Amino acid sequence: MTENGDFSFAMDANAVARNGLPRIQTHGSGKKKPDNGICHDDSGPPVKAQTIDELHSLQKKRSTPTTPIKDGQGGTAFAILSEEERHKLQLQSISASLASLTRETGPKVVKGDPARKAETPKVGAEHHHYFTPTISISDSALKFTHVLYNLSPAELYEQAIKYEKGSFITSAGALATLSGAKTGRSPRDKRVVKDETTAEELWWGKGSPNIEMDEHTFLVNRERAVDYLNSLEKIFVNDQFLNWDPENRIKVRIVSARAYHSLFMHNMCIRPTPEELENFGTPDFTIYNAGQFPCNRYTHYMTSSTSVDLNLARREMVILGTQYAGEMKKGLFSVMHYLMPKRQILSLHSGCNVGRDGDVALFFGLSGTGKTTLSTDHNRLLVGDDEHCWGDTGVSNIEGGCYAKCIDLSKEKEPDIWNAIKFGTVLENVVFDEHTREVDYSDKSVTENTRASYPIEYIPNAKIPCVGPHPKNVILLACDAFGVLPPVSKLSLAQTMYHFISGYTALVAGTEDGIKEPQATFSACFGAAFVMLHPTRYAAMLAEKMQKYGATGWLVNTGWSGGRYGVGSRIKLAYTRKIIDAIHSGSLLTASYKKTEVFGLEIPTEVEGVPSEILDPMNTWVDKAAYKETLLKLAGLFKKNFEVFANYRIGKDSKLTEEILHAGPNF
Numbered sequence: 001m002t003e004n005g006d007f008s009f010a011m012d013a014n015a016v017a018r019n020g021l022p023r024i025q026t027h028g029s030g031k032k033k034p035d036n037g038i039c040h041d042d043s044g045p046p047v048k049a050q051t052i053d054e055l056h057s058l059q060k061k062r063s064t065p066t067t068p069i070k071d072g073q074g075g076t077a078f079a080i081l082s083e084e085e086r087h088k089l090q091l092q093s094i095s096a097s098l099a100s101l102t103r104e105t106g107p108k109v110v111k112g113d114p115a116r117k118a119e120t121p122k123v124g125a126e127h128h129h130y131f132t133p134t135i136s137i138s139d140s141a142l143k144f145t146h147v148l149y150n151l152s153p154a155e156l157y158e159q160a161i162k163y164e165k166g167s168f169i170t171s172a173g174a175l176a177t178l179s180g181a182k183t184g185r186s187p188r189d190k191r192v193v194k195d196e197t198t199a200e201e202l203w204w205g206k207g208s209p210n211i212e213m214d215e216h217t218f219l220v221n222r223e224r225a226v227d228y229l230n231s232l233e234k235i236f237v238n239d240q241f242l243n244w245d246p247e248n249r250i251k252v253r254i255v256s257a258r259a260y261h262s263l264f265m266h267n268m269c270i271r272p273t274p275e276e277l278e279n280f281g282t283p284d285f286t287i288y289n290a291g292q293f294p295c296n297r298y299t300h301y302m303t304s305s306t307s308v309d310l311n312l313a314r315r316e317m318v319i320l321g322t323q324y325a326g327e328m329k330k331g332l333f334s335v336m337h338y339l340m341p342k343r344q345i346l347s348l349h350s351g352c353n354v355g356r357d358g359d360v361a362l363f364f365g366l367s368g369t370g371k372t373t374l375s376t377d378h379n380r381l382l383v384g385d386d387e388h389c390w391g392d393t394g395v396s397n398i399e400g401g402c403y404a405k406c407i408d409l410s411k412e413k414e415p416d417i418w419n420a421i422k423f424g425t426v427l428e429n430v431v432f433d434e435h436t437r438e439v440d441y442s443d444k445s446v447t448e449n450t451r452a453s454y455p456i457e458y459i460p461n462a463k464i465p466c467v468g469p470h471p472k473n474v475i476l477l478a479c480d481a482f483g484v485l486p487p488v489s490k491l492s493l494a495q496t497m498y499h500f501i502s503g504y505t506a507l508v509a510g511t512e513d514g515i516k517e518p519q520a521t522f523s524a525c526f527g528a529a530f531v532m533l534h535p536t537r538y539a540a541m542l543a544e545k546m547q548k549y550g551a552t553g554w555l556v557n558t559g560w561s562g563g564r565y566g567v568g569s570r571i572k573l574a575y576t577r578k579i580i581d582a583i584h585s586g587s588l589l590t591a592s593y594k595k596t597e598v599f600g601l602e603i604p605t606e607v608e609g610v611p612s613e614i615l616d617p618m619n620t621w622v623d624k625a626a627y628k629e630t631l632l633k634l635a636g637l638f639k640k641n642f643e644v645f646a647n648y649r650i651g652k653d654s655k656l657t658e659e660i661l662h663a664g665p666n667f
Ligand SMILES: Nc1ncnc2c1ncn2[C@@H]1O[C@H](COP(=O)(O)OP(=O)(O)O)[C@@H](O)[C@H]1O
Pocket: 365, 366, 367, 368, 369, 370, 371, 372, 373, 374, 385, 404, 405, 406, 407, 558, 559, 570, 571, 572, 573, 574, 576
């Protein structure tokens, strides 16, 4: 378009002469006939539009309403309402979510993108759906907040690309985004409201992820987030579900300011069908994500400009000062860690897959140990990669998508994850070629924690619905950068509990200035950052379930072999997969075993497809004295970490507690 709106390509006279191309005429130029004598092929039907705007309006076909009108029989309460009324109720619900607590009223909300002028509401306009609050005492009540409600991935792509800097389409069709200053979670900025109930119920104090805040401060932050969101021209609202177990499904609403966040949650939570959305009603839990806006550091309990606040009584979470999307996903996981145990359902920070014969495996482990990688297995059906529930009928995934690490991702080693990175997938913080838009997965310029979020059905052998029978194998993953844990060990129940409560992994801190000490991390239940109750509560439930259903525990080291970090190297993914295959097939259960010193682990002497000499880590170390020293060092760290748990009884059985205490390293 030229400045005066004339649709023509800017070509100079020389260019026309060189290319022999005519100036493109539009009807705006007033000339009907070509002036160069060339006869254009105008035999096709003419465009049924008088203006460009009209032409563009033809491009989009009206879709079937997300709330189909039901016939009289079998209809729900909504069925008797007109489409108009249903929209109004929906907007009332969203307005209520966004209500300021001090003004005691919701904002005026209207459906649609403010950029689409036709949807801008005029007071008194008959055919627009908006909800006018009754009390209006400040200027903010005069403005409308446009609500982009459960948009499709295509619409969210357009929103992101138009309005969010750093959004691009990669050559594979994924949406590349930047999460801003924060490229990982901020556990030190997480706060949980301590009231009479939660003071009793939750795990507080040393080692707990639950740092207290009071109700009033929560409301201060909530108001800050809500005011920020209401000040925007438009916000995104996702109404979705958690948990594939229909009996224990939780309705969540996510209010956010970015298309990136909306698409991320579209992928990560369970997507409602149009009918389910119609009957959605009031959410069980609401997230207010005002991540672009900081918290006020003068606010009590705030120690930085980031705050992630959980209020279980209000069933709300507020996010200020971080745009890292994983905060929402893991925040909801914390909520499930509170709600599910109340129903005698165990929430698990684990991946899960199921064989063709119905054998279910759980994969526990801290970040980076292989839950996502190893649960995504071409020979098995994927139930989920990160968050599950184990109840009386079996396991169910909490989520509707996966969140895979992308650093050094390769098509050869992880084809299913590679192929899941396509249209609809959110790619966070990756670096790509500015022209071809091809992603360089080895590039850590933005962060090492590059991520892909995709709907679970992007994995071809996903098990949908994402549920399965009771687990047969419970695999504990540790990425041991000390290189002393065996690649695989078979565990007794007491050992499984000991290692589950310990939640060990060792990552390597800051690789910039040369080789650093591996950093041992102990995180109870392989997810202390997300548990709400004392770890022994979850441990007791796991022990009871494993006993009841006869599951076998395994410890798999996906970390170093042949020496510690800097000397040895990470165990080949192909070998780990072979080990996991042998666990699934049952062949490892009947292998011959020997016991290791110090940790007392049962290690197989042979695993098909894996060189036997690596099965005992001692064999792989050239310096045997260094091996022994490192082994004892790690054992000491385990012992020290477990001290705090020595005074707790695990389950009803003090016999099991005794056994667990003796299932740790002995030296
Ligand atoms: N032997 C191995 N087993 C599992 N993962 C490995 C192995 N070697 C390298 N990796 C890499 O380690 C990372 C494991 O991360 P991921 O599966 O996302 O962990 P989690 O889901 O537990 O956070 C992946 O990038 C994977 O490619």
